[in-house]
Amino acid sequence: xxxxxxxxxxxxxxxxxxxxxxxxxxxxxxxxxxxxxxxxxxxxxxxxxxxxxxxxxxxxxxxxxxxxxxxxxxxxxxxxxxxxxxxxxxxxxxxxxxxxxxxxxxxxxxxxxxxxxxxxxxxxxxxxxxxxxxxxxxxxxxxxxxxxxxxxxxxxxxxxxxxxxxxxxxxxxxxxxxxxxxxxxxxxxxxxxxxxxxxxxxxxxxxxxxxxxxxxxxxxxxxxxxxxxxxxxxxxxxxxxxxxxxxxxxxxxxxxxxxxxxxxxxxxxxxxxxxxxxxxxxxxxxxxxxxxxxxxxxxxxxxxxxxxxxxxxxxxxxxxxxxxxxxxxxxxxxxxxxxxxxxxxxxxxxxxxxxxxxxxxxxxxxxxxxxxxxxxxxxxxxxxxxxx
Numbered sequence: 485x486x487x488x489x490x491x492x493x494x495x496x497x498x499x500x501x502x503x504x505x506x507x508x509x510x511x512x513x514x515x516x517x518x519x520x521x522x523x524x525x526x527x528x529x530x531x532x533x534x535x536x537x538x539x540x541x542x543x544x545x546x547x548x549x550x551x552x553x554x555x556x557x558x559x560x561x562x563x564x565x566x567x568x569x570x571x572x573x574x575x576x577x578x579x580x581x582x583x584x585x586x587x588x589x590x591x592x593x594x595x596x597x598x599x600x601x602x603x604x605x606x607x608x609x610x611x612x613x614x615x616x617x618x619x620x621x622x623x624x625x626x627x628x629x630x631x632x633x634x635x636x637x638x639x640x641x642x643x644x645x646x647x648x649x650x651x652x653x654x655x656x657x658x659x660x661x662x663x664x665x666x667x668x669x670x671x672x673x674x675x676x677x678x679x680x681x682x683x684x685x686x687x688x689x690x691x692x693x694x695x696x697x698x699x700x701x702x703x704x705x706x707x708x709x710x711x712x713x714x715x716x717x718x719x720x721x722x723x724x725x726x727x728x729x730x731x732x733x734x735x736x737x738x739x740x741x742x743x744x745x746x747x748x749x750x751x752x753x754x755x756x757x758x759x760x761x762x763x764x765x766x767x768x769x770x771x772x773x774x775x776x777x778x779x780x781x782x783x784x785x786x787x788x789x790x791x792x793x794x795x796x797x798x799x800x801x802x803x804x805x806x807x808x809x810x811x812x813x814x815x816x817x818x819x820x821x822x823x824x825x826x827x828x829x830x831x832x833x834x835x836x837x838x839x840x841x842x843x844x845x846x847x848x849x850x851x852x853x854x855x856x857x858x859x860x861x862x863x864x865x866x867x868x869x870x871x872x
Contacts, residue, residue: 488761490815491522491523491525491527491852491868491871491872492520492522492525492527492528492871492872493869493870493872494797495872496527496777496866496869497528497869497870499869500518500520500526500528500866500872501530501532501704501866502864503863504516504518504532504533504863505532506760507534507664507722508532508533508534508542508712509714509759509860509861511546512583512705512849512855512859513533513666513705513830513847513848513849513851513859514533514534514535514537514596514703514847514848514849515531515532515533515534515535515537515542515543515700515847515848516531516532516533516845516846516847516848517530517531517543517544517545517547517549517845517846517847518532518541518737518739518740518844518845518846518863519534519739519740519742519743519842519843519844519845520597520841520843520844520867521743521747521841521842521868522839522840522841522842522871523764523840524747524750525718526743526761527870528586528870529545529670529739529740529743529769530545530559530661531544531545531547532850532853533542533781533848535700535701536700536725536848537546537699537703537848537849538703543625543700543848544604544652544739545701545738545739545740546698546738546849547698547699547700547738547739547806547846548686548688548691548695548698548736548737548742549699549700549702549736549737549738549740549753549831550659550691550699550700550702550721550736551722551735551736551737551742551827551831551832551846552720552722552733552827552828552829552831553650553732553733553787553825553826553827553828553833554735554737554742554825554831554833555654555689555730555732555733555734555827556654556732556825557729557745557802557824557825557833558674558678558731558735558745558800559654559657559658559661559731559732559801560605560654560769560800560801560802561656561672561678561760561761561801562658562661562669562673562677562678562802563601563605563657563660563661563801564622564761564765564766564769565661565677565760565761565763566665566796567601567765568761568762568765570643571661571664571665571837572601572660572664572695573601574601574602574605574800575600575601575602575659575751576600576601576624577597577598577600577756578596578601578604578656578660579596579597579599580704581659581660581663582630582634582659582663582719583836584630584634585599585633585634586634586655586804587634587635587636588634588635588806589635589810591634592636593795594637594638595610595641595642596638598818599611599621599642601657601660601867602643602655602773602800603631603642603643603748604649604653604693604775604784605657605769605773605800605801606646606657606774606798606799606800607646607647607648607649607774607779607796607798608643608644608646608647608769608774609638609640609642609649609652609653609748610638610639610640610642610644610645611633611638611639611640611652611653612636612637613647613648613649613650613781614650614651614652615650615651616651617632617633617636617651617652617655618632620719620722620723620734621721622673623729623730624690624723624724624725624727624728624729624734625644625728625729626655626658626659626670626731627755628636628729629651629655629730629832630655630656631658632715633652633655633656636652643860645777645780646715646774646777646778646779646780646796646798647779647780647781648780648781648782648796650732650733651732651733653732654731654732655731657728657731658670658729658731658732659840660729661673665677669729670729670731670754671689671690671729674689675688675689678760680740681760682745682748682755682760683756683760684737684741684744684745684746684759685741686737686740686741687735687736687737687738687741687742687745687832688726688735688736688737688797689728689729689730689734689735690724690725690726690727690728690729690730690734690735690736691721691724691725691726691736691792692726692736693725693726695736697722699736700846701721701848702715702717702718702720702721702850703718703849703850704718704829704847704849704850705849705850705851705852706720706850706852706853708848708859712830714850715867717828717829717850720733724736724787727751733827733828735820737846738846739844739845741845742844742846743833743842743844744831745833746824746833746834746835746844747841747842748760748761748833749766749823750837750840751785752766752767753765753766768800769798769800769801769802769850770799770802770804770821770823770837771799772797772798772799772804772806773798773799773800774795774796774797774798775795777795778793778794778795778796779795779796779797782794782796784855785853785854786811788854789811789854791810791811792810793810794806794808794810794811794812795808797812799823801825802823802824802825803819803820803823803824803825803826804820804821804822804823804835805820805823805836806820806821810859810862811857811861812861813832813834813835813861813864814836814861814864815860815861815862815863815865815866815867815868816861816864816865817842817863817868817869818836818839818865818868819833819836819837819838819839821836821837821838822834822837822838823835823837824843826860828853829850829851829852829853829855829856830846830847830848830849830850830851830856831846831847832843832844832845832860832864833845834864836868839868841867841868841871843864846862
C-alpha cells in the first residue's frame, strides 16, 4: 500500500477523527484503531483514545483486540476455499462430513439430514440461536462443542427462516472444513491456509499468552435488562485464551491484519501475489442470498428501538448493505453490494466494491448492540464521504 494521494477528502477524514474523539470524551466507548483505504492506498490508520480508560493506557495501532464474531469471516473464507477446491459444496450435508450430527437420540434427529453448508452460511439452518451449547468453562473445546450441538434439535425448517446464529452454524462449518482438509486442529488449518499466506502475523485463534501486554481488555457498557449482560461479554477474555478453538468467536487480531484480510477480499481473493479464493466464489458469496427475509435476531433489536425492520441482506457468510433506507452497519451512502462482517458491539470491517473503499474499525469498550449499530452506521457513512 502506498502513501495516500488525492483519492481522499482530508476534511472528511478530520471530521471522523473529531467525531470519534467527541464520542470517547462523552464516554460512549473508550478507544478506536481505525483504517480507511481506497484503491489499496491508506488514507487513515490511527489510534484514538484509550485501550484501557481505567488505567489510562492509550490506544496504539499495534493493539490486539478480541474480535468476537468477526472470527466468522475467517471461517467463511476457509469454507469458500474448500468449495473452490472441490472439498465441499454448498449442498454438502452436515451429516455427510459429521455423521454424529444426527445425535444419540433418534427421536431428536428430525430434519438433521437436510441441513447443508449453504444453510449454515446463510443462517437458515433452523438450529437454535443459543450462544452457549456448553458451559463457558467447556466452550473452548471444539470436540465437546460439536458433540453438544449434535444432541440439539433442529427447531426450524432448513432453508427457511433467517435467524442469525451466534455459535452453532460456524462451529459446525469450522469442523466440517477441518475434517475435509485433514488438519489435526482448526487452529492449525486457520494458520496454515489463511493467516500465514496473508502474513497476518498479529492474528491468532485464542489469545496467545505472549501478547498479554498488547491485548485490549474487554469492558462492556450494557444497560440492565438486555438480552446480554456485561459479564456475558467480559467473560470471553477468560475463555478465548491460547489453545481455545472457537471458529465462531475465538480470534484476536489487529486493525492492520484485518485490513490485509479485507484487502484480499477487495482484490477478488488475492493479495501480494497469493491467491486465497477465486473471484467467482467471492462474487457468489457477496451476492444477496436471503431475498427480502428479515434477520429475526436483528428484527427484535429494531422493534425495541422503533426502527423499520430491514431485509437481513446476507450473502454466503457476508453481511451486505443492500438497497433501501434503514439501520445498517454499513452506513447510508455505501453501495448496495458493500459487504463485510462485525463482532459484538465493537468490531467492523467492510469493502465497498463500487468505491473501491475498505474500512476497518476495532474499538475498546463494547457497546450495547443498538447503540453499536447506530455508531457504526454514522462512522461508515462518514468513511464513505472520504472517497473523492
